[in-house]
Amino acid sequence: MIRMRDLRKDFSVRVPAGRLRREKRLVSAVDGVSLTIEPGEMVGYIGPNGAGKSTTLKMLTGVLSPTSGEVSVFGLTPVPQRTRLALRIGVVFGQRSQLWWDLPLRESFRLLRHVYQVPPAEHEQRLRRCREMLDLDAFLDTPVRQLSLGQRMRGEITAALLHGPKVLFLDEPTIGLDVVSKQAVRSFLAELGATGAVTVVLTTHDLADIERLCDRLVVIDHGRVVHDGTIEALHARYGSRRSLVVDLDSPLPAGFVLPGTSVAGVEADGHRVTFALDETSAAAAVAGLVAVASVRDLSVVEPDIEDVVARLYRAG
Incomplete structure (x- = not known):
């Protein structure tokens, strides 16, 4: 569905070179990215600010021409075949709108039907x-300029899907949304991804979106891919571990060691202890603990993906 090979995009910028002089410098926003995305995949494409995420999406959609390398979507080269490609993809850029600002949302949808020449029955369906799914009825007749950010984003996603695209590019679709709107968008995208009918490429700084929606995670930093795989593989690669948090009736004996774990923290005068599950399961750790201590309560805490990704960026 999508193929990139040694994809590169350079920009020429002017930087100070003295008090009155500036010189040109070449900056690589995307630096040799090679990826293949199969039909029906939902891929999270993440990275820090300036990593090259949006630049990659703009090359995939034909907005920018690559400096070098190869890129194809549906076998089409995005820039020279941009018109044909536009009929087969949907795009949502969080800071850009494809809706008519002064028209009611319903009229924007009607105009888009004519732009893409969608048969009325398909459009209505x-x-x-x-x-x-996105609970649009309450504001369908409201001018776009009067919509809240969450309402407008739900309208943008609808507008991107009305012509039946096979690939959907989403750039920060939940940025700035309230909890209700964010939940509505996530639920809709989760159902869309479950059908496998649409390939989705999602960039976001909200890692909860990635955990909820994406089976595959691509991390880009300084224009290069530093991870391509599952979230579980990312945790394994960077040593993420689950934790066992236990509340005890009395502190553990001095020098106590629980096999396969390490102590990550002690609180409340020794009555709450956090064990990192290094080389054992939670069940084995609990069994070993209750044999020597009186446990009042316990919980297993999954590793935090935000912490893992932050460590990955620092390592890069």
Whole structure:
């Protein structure tokens, strides 16, 4: 569905070279990215600010021409075949709108039907599904300029899907949304991804989106891919471990060692202890603990993906 080989995008910028002089310098926003994305995949594409995420999406959609390398979507080269490609992809950029600012949302959808020449029955069927899943009916007749950010983003996602694209590019779709709107967008995208009918490439700084929606995670830093795989593989690669938090009736004996774990923290005068599960399961750790201590309560804490990704960036 999507192929990139040694994809590169350089920009020429002017930087100070003295009090009155500036010189040109070449900056690589994308530096040799090679990826293949299969039909039906939902891929999280993440990285720090300036890593090259949005630049990659703009090359995939035909907005920017690559400096070098190869890129194809549906076998089409995005820039020279941009018109043909536009009929087969949907795009949502969080800071850009494809809706008509002074028209009611319903009229924007109607105009998009004519732009993409979608048969009325198909348009109505897709719009009905989006209205139900994204709860659009309450503001369909409201001018776009009067919509809240969450309402407008739900409208943007609908607009991107009304012509039946096979690939959906989402750049920060939940940025700045309230909890209700964010939940609505995530639920809709989760159901869309579960059908396998649309390939989704999602960039976001909200890692909860990635955990909820994406089976595959691509991390880019300084224009280069530093991880391509599952979230579980990322945890394994960077030594993420689950933790066992136990509340005890009395502190553990001095020098106590629980096999396969290490003590990550002690609180409340020794009555709460956190064990990192290094080389054992939670069940084995609990069994070993209750044999020597009176346990009042316990919980298993999954590793925090934000902490893992932050460590990955620092390592890069």
